[in-house]
Amino acid sequence: YADLAMYRAKAEGRNTLRFYSPEMDSISWNNISLEADLRKAIAQEQFELYYQPQIDLATGAIAGAEALLRWSRPEFGLTSPNVFIDIAEETGLINEIGTWVLTKACTQAATWQSLGHAPFRISVNLSPLQFLRQDIVQVVENTLEQTGLNPGSLELELTEGSLLKDVERTKQVLRSLKELGVRVAIDDFGVGFSSLSYLKNFPVDTLKIDRSFISSLLAGSRDEAIVRAIISLAQSLELKVVAEGVETNQQLACLLSLSCDEAQGYLFSRPVPSGIFESLLRDYPRYLLRNQSVPAKKV
Ligand code: C2E
Ligand code: MG
Numbered sequence: 001y002a003d004l005a006m007y008r009a010k011a012e013g014r015n016t017l018r019f020y021s022p023e024m025d026s027i028s029w030n031n032i033s034l035e036a037d038l039r040k041a042i043a044q045e046q047f048e049l050y051y052q053p054q055i056d057l058a059t060g061a062i063a064g065a066e067a068l069l070r071w072s073r074p075e076f077g078l079t080s081p082n083v084f085i086d087i088a089e090e091t092g093l094i095n096e097i098g099t100w101v102l103t104k105a106c107t108q109a110a111t112w113q114s115l116g117h118a119p120f121r122i123s124v125n126l127s128p129l130q131f132l133r134q135d136i137v138q139v140v141e142n143t144l145e146q147t148g149l150n151p152g153s154l155e156l157e158l159t160e161g162s163l164l165k166d167v168e169r170t171k172q173v174l175r176s177l178k179e180l181g182v183r184v185a186i187d188d189f190g191v192g193f194s195s196l197s198y199l200k201n202f203p204v205d206t207l208k209i210d211r212s213f214i215s216s217l218l219a220g221s222r223d224e225a226i227v228r229a230i231i232s233l234a235q236s237l238e239l240k241v242v243a244e245g246v247e248t249n250q251q252l253a254c255l256l257s258l259s260c261d262e263a264q265g266y267l268f269s270r271p272v273p274s275g276i277f278e279s280l281l282r283d284y285p286r287y288l289l290r291n292q293s294v295p296a297k298k299v
């Protein structure tokens with residue numbers, strides 16, 4: 001099992017050797033085939049981006065979209081990044097995949113803008129490894145140049161994992177991205193250990209309230225108190241605030257009463273392929289969110 005041990009050591013990115021134990025068997029082999037398939041996926045163009053609208057709660061209009069990676073893995077069907085993003089990180093494949101995502105998303109957003117859907121914002125998730133690569137600012141700048149997308153239309157979503165790996169470097173990269181005119185969002189805001197300290201140190205534009213605070217959001221609940229506090233914090237710091245994972249009209253009503261800027265979730269639409277998103281852009285009614293006289297459409 002020497003090869004297996006070497007493989008795991010390599011996958012973990014450390015110079016450690018692991019000894020074989022029977023419990024490791026299934027998980028290791030799963031990961032090996034996952035890695036092999038992942039390598040093929042790039043060459044065989046098995047990736048696709050889905051898009052989920054972000055709704056401006058003041059007008060009901062689509063303000064932008066989050067690009068979400070999908071892999072149609074042969075024999076497994078459509079696979080969420082939750083399943084493969086860790087392997088992609090450990091093996092470094094995330095760099096190639098991430099660059100593909102960035103280019104694809106910017107190209108798509110530029111196309112939608114040229115069809116008259118301006119101003120239209122595209123949000124792209126960056127993994128920690130991708131964010132910390134030496135040339136990340138260059139990669140972003142090149143992508144904008146190549147695709148013709150206006151920098152202010154691109155928002156990069158980062159999690160605490162990315163921001164805290166190397167605080168000095170993070171500050172520097174965020175400053176350079178700001179100079180470029182690109183927006184930065186903190187994804188899954190509120191679940192990390194040091195959410196408030198990065199607001200003090202890092203120039204960001206948007207907070208995305210983690211879904212875990214939204215899922216049981218009810219008037220008078222503890223979650224409501226937390227969400228109210230996050231929104232008020234964002235307002236004081238002049239940051240935009242987006243609620244993630246909005247699934248019910250009750251949650252929406254609550255967010256409206258708290259003056260949340262934008263919302264994203266199954267209530268409005270699941271993530272959809274670009275063709276369907278385009279028809280959403282054309283036909284999506286501007287719901288009268290303030291008085292909710294029209295129920296939100298499920299897609
Ligand atoms: P995330 O960035 O926090 O994305 C939100 C996730 O919540 C997405 O899962 C989305 O499909 C799901 N979601 C949206 N609305 C609802 C809702 O109302 N209810 C529920 N239960 N879920 C909802 P998805 O697409 O499976 O992505 C999972 C995670 O994978 C993302 O979390 C992000 O961290 C990562 N990811 C996705 N695409 C990329 C990518 O292109 N690059 C990188 N590095 N990571 C990505
Ligand atoms: Mg995200």
Ligand code: MG
Pocket residue numbers: 187188208210211244
């Ligand atoms: Mg999130």
Ligand code: MG
Pocket residue numbers: 187188
């Ligand atoms: Mg997440």
